[in-house]
Amino acid sequence: MTGEPHKPASAKDARAEASAWLERREFGQWSPTDQAAFDAWAEAAPANMVAFLRVEQVWQRADRLRALGRPMRPAPQEVPRHPLSILPKLVAAVAILATIGMGAWFYGPVERAYETPIGIRKTITFADGSRVELNTDTVLRARVTPNGRYAELVKGEAFFDIQHDAALPFTVLAGAYRVTDLGTKFIVRREAGRLEVTLVEGSAEVEPIAEGVPGKRTVLVPGDIVVASADGLKVTKKTSPALANQMAWRRGLLIFNHATLADAAAQFNRYNTKRLIITAPSVARRTIGGTFPTSGVEEFAEVAKGVFGFRIENRGNDIVIAP
Amino acid sequence: MGDTPGIDVETTHQHPSGARVSVSDLNAWFAREILPLESALMQFLRRGWRNRNDVEDLCHDVFVHIYESASREIPHPARPFAFAVARNLLIDRIRRENIVSIEAVADMETLGISVDEPGPDRSAIARQELRRLQTALNGLPEKWRQTVVMRKIEGLSRPEIAARLGVAEATVSQYLAQGMAALADLFHTEAGDGPSDTGNTP
Numbered sequence: 001m002t003g004e005p006h007k008p009a010s011a012k013d014a015r016a017e018a019s020a021w022l023e024r025r026e027f028g029q030w031s032p033t034d035q036a037a038f039d040a041w042a043e044a045a046p047a048n049m050v051a052f053l054r055v056e057q058v059w060q061r062a063d064r065l066r067a068l069g070r071p072m073r074p075a076p077q078e079v080p081r082h083p084l085s086i087l088p089k090l091v092a093a094v095a096i097l098a099t100i101g102m103g104a105w106f107y108g109p110v111e112r113a114y115e116t117p118i119g120i121r122k123t124i125t126f127a128d129g130s131r132v133e134l135n136t137d138t139v140l141r142a143r144v145t146p147n148g149r150y151a152e153l154v155k156g157e158a159f160f161d162i163q164h165d166a167a168l169p170f171t172v173l174a175g176a177y178r179v180t181d182l183g184t185k186f187i188v189r190r191e192a193g194r195l196e197v198t199l200v201e202g203s204a205e206v207e208p209i210a211e212g213v214p215g216k217r218t219v220l221v222p223g224d225i226v227v228a229s230a231d232g233l234k235v236t237k238k239t240s241p242a243l244a245n246q247m248a249w250r251r252g253l254l255i256f257n258h259a260t261l262a263d264a265a266a267q268f269n270r271y272n273t274k275r276l277i278i279t280a281p282s283v284a285r286r287t288i289g290g291t292f293p294t295s296g297v298e299e300f301a302e303v304a305k306g307v308f309g310f311r312i313e314n315r316g317n318d319i320v321i322a323p
Numbered sequence: 324m325g326d327t328p329g330i331d332v333e334t335t336h337q338h339p340s341g342a343r344v345s346v347s348d349l350n351a352w353f354a355r356e357i358l359p360l361e362s363a364l365m366q367f368l369r370r371g372w373r374n375r376n377d378v379e380d381l382c383h384d385v386f387v388h389i390y391e392s393a394s395r396e397i398p399h400p401a402r403p404f405a406f407a408v409a410r411n412l413l414i415d416r417i418r419r420e421n422i423v424s425i426e427a428v429a430d431m432e433t434l435g436i437s438v439d440e441p442g443p444d445r446s447a448i449a450r451q452e453l454r455r456l457q458t459a460l461n462g463l464p465e466k467w468r469q470t471v472v473m474r475k476i477e478g479l480s481r482p483e484i485a486a487r488l489g490v491a492e493a494t495v496s497q498y499l500a501q502g503m504a505a506l507a508d509l510f511h512t513e514a515g516d517g518p519s520d521t522g523n524t525p
Contacts, residue, residue, distance in 0.1 A: 011383030015504050023500035026474065027481045046394075049350070050386040054361070057354050058507040062475050064453055065460060121351070127453065252348040293345055 014051035017041070022055055064127060111143040116156070119271050119295060121252070130170060133159040135189075135249050136271045136294070157189035159250055164202070176210040177228055186220075187247065195228040200243060206233065254294055258287045261304060261321065272297050277320045283310055344394055356401035357389055361511045364409050371413045381416070385409045459509035467502035474499060 021038055024030070042049045116122050116134045124132045126144040134140055138156025143149075149170040151160075162170045164183035172179040174190045177197075184202035188195070197206050199220040206226050207217035215233030218226060223243060227234050238246065245255040254271075256264050262284035265276035271294040278284050286308055292300055301312045301319050313320040344352075364385055368378045388408050398404035460468060466488070473479045473487065485492045 011380045014383065015507070016500075019500040019504035019507075022503055023496050026499065046387045046390040047383065050353070050383070050390050053350055053354050054358055054386070055503055055507045057358050058456075058459075058510045059475075059503050061452065061510075062456055062460070062471075062506060065456055065476055123355075125452075129450070252345070252351065293348065295345060295347070 011051070014045075014047045015055060017048065018051035018055045021052060022059060061125075064125070111141055114138075114140045114142065118273055121249070128165070129163040131161045133161075133250055135159075153188050153190050155190055157187065157249075159185070159187050159200075159247065161185045173209070175228075176208055176213040177215075178207055178209045180205050180207075182219075193229060197226045197228075198238070198243070198246065199224045200247070208233075248291070249294060252294055253291055254296075255291050257289050259289070260284060261286050261288060264288055264300065265321070268292075268294070268297050268300060271295065273317065274298075275318050276301065277315075277318050279320075280323045282323050283308075283321055344397055349390070349394055349397070352393065352397050352401075353390055357386065357405055360402065360405050364405060365511070367406065367409055368413065371410075372416070381412065382409075385412055388412060455510055459506050459512075462509045463502055463505055467498050467505060470495060470498040471502040471506060 021041065024034065025038075042052060114122065114124055114132075114134060116136060116138045118137045120136060122134045124134070124140075124142070126132075126142070126149075128144055128149065130144070130149070132140065132142070132151065135157035138158060139154035140151055140156075140158055141154060142151035146168075149165075149168055150173065151158075151170070152173040160170070160172065160181070162181040162184050164181065170181040172181075172188055174188050174195050174197075177195055179186065179188060179197055182203040182205065184204045185200040186202075186204050187198040187200065189198075190196075197204070197220070199222050201222055203219065203221065205217060205219045206215075206228070208215050208228075214231065215228060218233055218235060220226060220235070223237050223240065225236050225238055227236070242257070245257060248255040249271075254264070254267050256267075259267075262278055265278050269275050274297050276297055283304075288303070288307075290303070297319060301321060304310050304321050305312050311322045313322060361382065365378060365382050368381050368385070369375060372378055372381060385405070385408055389405055392398070392408070460471060463471060469488065470484060473484045479487070481492050481495050484495045488495065488498075490498075
């Protein structure tokens, strides 16, 4: 920490600066120069970054207020001269109003799209308390209303943690299949020509919803993995450590356990624009274990070099691992 | 990027100093594990420190300490670590200020903050969070509230908001920045008013 040890850093100052940055970003005129200036400010002191994260988090969560549509107006009050002075009374008054009004606007009527670019994760919390974590390079559309709860995984991977409601099942559409929660945590991953559903907790069912799609309705128990491809639905099992490894992305990690270098490279390439290229079979089939940050392409290449003695070539945006 | 404005700043750049934890991991962890503890930490600090005016700064300081320490290694579990930092900081301050406040120290010994209790039902939290957001929004001074509503709920642009309010665009920016800051403050203040030290139970 900087500054005098006796006097703590002023929270107010850092927070005022943080909200000014957030405001500048809010209206979308945000250039690389702005980003660089912001980075410099944020990295200058953890106090800045911390203040920014705090104001940003509440601002992002305030997205949920959209469920209101047109907002309720508070009871008429004079504009306070000192913004915080009349707070306790006002808070009490609106808390009552808000509680009464809750039911009507608790759910949002609108379908929304959520996206993550490569290398970014994001968590969405819906009005019903269900949470969805989007992995890298993912598009999800979702609508959560009192009449139905559904999401469509357009591409990528998401971890669903659903608040179960027997009267109002949460369904996830992915290509030609539908996943219906029966009280559940599960992961859905969609790639070209392939869909994978992993049940972590509870129960769920997977069924084809289009004509001529192979496979029939399948109920999953925890540890089950269903892979839907041109060959139909295939169910396999995973042990809980293997399952935990598979979910490591939620902590920003990739965990390999006897993975071939080819598989590991394919995993890294989901998370990074810098791509690992392995063409030589003698390299591709070697196996590796270990834990890496999802962004750790270079570390991984270094390990391949150090452990196996392979050559690393940087070619623009590619890293080639060669024998 | 859907209709969510903004950039996921927490994951867009790398740490310059070669710290062991990447900035994106650190920020995501901090937002997920530490920020929700604000009201509980504030309550803890208020009980251990007499001058209430300092508590907000103290809490900010606790956040900074946690963040710096976590940039070297992310502590697990987070909650006991956060309270340990808060406690050490308090003891440190009490020593430095040379306040031999027996009550303060004794109080801390007996606070018995439960550091690892399970969270309540998540749908209850979600509902409560929405209520807190709504309460915080309605607690904003009128101009700030209108600006936040037009931006967040109605999705208007800065010129549109300026036209509706009949003010300059620069003023809209000012209202919005102040509204954002106050929204965060009120959101956390309200949770801190409860009797519990978790900040989660109504």
